[in-house]
Amino acid sequence: MTTPFRFTLAATDGRARTGTITTPRGEIRTPAFMPVGTAATVKAMLPDSVRATGADILLGNTYHLMLRPTAERIARLGGLHRFMNWDRPILTDSGGFQVMSLAGLRKLTEEGVRFSSHVDGSKHMLTPERSMEIQRLLGSDIVMCFDECPALPADEATVAKSMRLSMRWAERSKAAFGDRPGHALFGIQQGGVTPELRAESAEALQRIGFDGYAVGGLAVGEGQEAMFGVLDYSPDMLPADKPRYLMGVGKPDDIVGAVERGIDMMDCVLPSRSGRTGQAWTRRGQVNIKNARHQDDPRPLDEGCTCPACRSYSRAYLHHVFKAGEIISSMLMTWHNLHYYQELMAGLRGAIAAGRLSAFVAEFHAMRAEGDIEPL
């Protein structure tokens, strides 16, 4: 018998929660951060190394994979897990967010979105039904509803109209997803920064019924204050016994604030993208390794970090390989950033379990306020 998809809450601390999502491909400890593997790779990392940072689940992008190498090809090759050599859970987005950002190259109708590929200009159509088919072909463990997500700021009428379209698409997504034991379908709450619209969306989704619920539309440039404003009420509109996923977030302090407000899952390209551009995230904030002040510094990025970059390499080395354009720069910096993110999640989980989240958060902010270590 297939292991069912199940969410078990272990402890709460204030509004924050810690628990476990059980899937046939393994457990996901929550709050969970999901590294992004856009094109069937977490950039500059081997899957074993991603796992070594503590990641329980990856995110894959429907939009990128449907265009190259195509979902049908991945299915013929045994699915995304085998293709990319990651046997643990994978969540795939619906493609909706990415096609919406193809300004000028896409046309939105009730049916779905028609768009041109950024790879070769070929024409494609994404609908709730096609998105479900692609995510099934990929073999995704957690499938996201196909939704529309307007860029903020937008007027309330636009947001309302878009949210209601997304709710109709959520219903079509659920119908197309069907019954797939061991696989989960998540609904996505929309409604911008308007509590009434968020409530309407949450109710519509619960009438349909999902295995988990995402808070959508909050990684589109609205800023941390507006995001936390929505998170002050929107997760509580969603069922407490299902995972709550904040899409596309974020910086470490965004993550901490979201977890404090009851979020269980997050994803973001930031740690890997920052790594490739020479930005490290540490307990003391950001370190720009490009800066010449590191060129003679024998110290690691973070003395307290146990990642391979910090265990074995100086800032001087990381500065050198970044300046020389060496691939090992992206490899080590990405590894460090993903490690830091996963350590942060482990810290948050432990603090919630121990009922000392507010002390943990206070220390998190205090260390960042100190800033990076003094130059030599």
Add this chain to the structure above:
Amino acid sequence: MTTPFRFTLAATDGRARTGTITTPRGEIRTPAFMPVGTAATVKAMLPDSVRATGADILLGNTYHLMLRPTAERIARLGGLHRFMNWDRPILTDSGGFQVMSLAGLRKLTEEGVRFSSHVDGSKHMLTPERSMEIQRLLGSDIVMCFDECPALPADEATVAKSMRLSMRWAERSKAAFGDRPGHALFGIQQGGVTPELRAESAEALQRIGFDGYAVGGLAVGEGQEAMFGVLDYSPDMLPADKPRYLMGVGKPDDIVGAVERGIDMMDCVLPSRSGRTGQAWTRRGQVNIKNARHQDDPRPLDEGCTCPACRSYSRAYLHHVFKAGEIISSMLMTWHNLHYYQELMAGLRGAIAAGRLSAFVAEFHAMRAEGDIEPL
């Protein structure tokens, strides 16, 4: 007491030899292939992974490192081994070969070579004395004499004049190197494709006396036939009880031919550079992973290979990540190529030890003649 630098011959088969070079930083099994770590990194590889392929020693480039991050900086940071996190032996070239190729940007005199940096245009001078100083600052285990190496074809008078300059520089290199227990200085035989000049060079070097001898000037575009022509006699001009190093070679069949002719050490950027451009080296020859015939192929690059790329990834995946410009393409393809090269060296060593080198070489050529596996 410091472990001395020592070469122990274990077996010979025809002119081919297998043995061990002992250094304070570990043993080097010969014939040895040295991956190139130009800018203090074997491109797209972590040092642990390089070691996992079977490499006993790396090569570092004096020219690149003296310019960036500079030898003085590396020395302040504890030397090249610590800087790049490789605790086994490192051989450094003298910088001579690379400054010579800076056509138009360098000026050669009896004293040495004045040149402009390709990084920032700054002016530098390399002499035998400065090359020895830089290699000492880097902490190199095997130091190469500073020599001149004319591009071939060149007329005999040019080659003779250049070789005699290199011999005077070899004497200055030896004097500047001094007495450094546990560290080795190698002389470099020059003389182009003229046996009399090769003999004169070999005699001059032996009068000075070195810990090992390189055959120089044979990776400068003269072709395999001319190279093997020189190797048919030149290694025998060098002392049998010292390691013989063929610089900058080569393709797998170059390596096999060189080992058959008595060469103990080689280095080349080819396996790593090819990896980054989508070329794999296998027992059946080259595979161009860019080719569309691989896009649906579930088979590994080489069914018989145990490297991580072959164990866990299909040609279809390797094709996809190459086309998508993903860093993991360089990582996996480089790993495969370095693994293949080291497996080839292990095979050669085993065959020589067992006295069955000619059978090994016959099989090597027979498998390559078969070509890559049939398309599906």
